[in-house]
């Protein structure tokens with residue numbers, strides 16, 4: 001959906017991009033794309049705040065008003081633009097240990113993902129008869145393993161549609177349940193740190209939507 005990548009916006013607004021891309025963005029904006037106009041304002045605020053760092057901390061009220069302006073109720077709409085794709089560290093499908101319990105109608109798969117310094121442990125259970133998937137996860141901070149990761153919201157998206165959302169408990173754990181479907185994206189919004197995208201396998205026996213591995 002996005003007309004320009006986050007990197008292109010960053011370079012355009014910070015005036016470090018190529019003149020070709022700058023011209024493209026400018027003429028596109030003149031055509032009146034409202035989505036990109038909003039993105040332009042969004043990136044301007046980001047750059048402003050970034051430039052003030054680390055010497056200057058904007059007053060809390062200013063930060064708050066930016067957040068309110070650009071992270072409305074539907075802040076998940078930004079996630080595909082700003083999220084970092086989690087790197088797959090472990091997938092029980094690739095392990096020789098059988099995951100399905102014989103005779104059980106529920107099969108499960110374990111994934112371990114990383115978006116430094118955070119590690120996300122996921123257990124995906126599928127109930128074949130009800131075509132129902134349950135994701136049980138925990139968000140951990142590898143730099144501060146003794147501290148629980150708080151202020152984390154989890155969003156399940158199907159393209160531009162929000163299917164489910166939840167928040168982690170005091171131990172960084174969460175649980176989501178939904179109907180089996182291909183191509184769902186799970187976003188982990190670690191407030192004030194980063195947004196992490198996790199590609200969910202459509203079924204317990206298939207690979208992830210695309211190769212993980214982006215830093």
Ligand SMILES: [Zn+2]
Pocket residue numbers: 003028033034035036
């Ligand atoms: Zn546009």
